[in-house]
Amino acid sequence: MIDHTGIGVEDVPRSAAFYDAALGALGMRRVIELRESDRLDGVGYGVDYPVFWIDRFHPHSVKQHTAFAAKSRAEVDAFYAVALRAGGTDNGAPGLRPTEKGYPAGYYAAFVLDPDGNNMEAIYRERQARS
Template sequence: MSVIDHIELSVADAEASRRFYEAALRPLGLSRVVSIDPARTAHGGARHGFGRDGYPSLWFHEETGSRLPSHVAFTARDRTAVDAFHEMALAHGGRDNGAPGVRERYHPHYYAAYVLDPDGNNIEAVCQTE
């Protein structure tokens, strides 16, 4: 069983984030599971849930006000998925924050790529096997 049930991040523009994450997370096997209309949310902003196997374990909700950037790292099945994540994220509005490659400062098999999402959050895809 996973230690974390779900994570939710606030974003300035839920639709821009939805488009970005639909593309960037596809190579990692994650997809949008559910969207909730702003009229049905406590904070009045749209919500989008992403996950695998029909369960939304990653949520984004639209919220105004100041926020600090977050860091989220997604497990990739292989290095090709890391490369595809980086490529798709950049093609859909992400900004490069570290091209795909081995990060030996962590360990010799830590292959990762980093992008900044539309809100400046540092999003990583990582494969920790050879």
């Protein structure tokens, strides 16, 4: 099981503005900031502790993919809308993904590219949610 993960970003303040909005729609917030003098070097997002980090220490623009769990279709929709308004680029509008393309039944997701081109996904698994 993964405890936390993260990605490198080129411009931490720019990316933090994007992630404040996108992850805020999923109930996450800035839990901690790493600073050197007045420079923002990293931000950890989560609810009680950081589970997703952005920082200037790791390589950026390597086109990673991270999927965040949503509690409902409405959260997926909100993630997508606010992420686009915060400077993200559409990479797949909210909707059920086709099982014939390998997605399990009830896979409702949206995909947005962050300012560094990383593919960020919000996903609600409808079948698992009913279990």
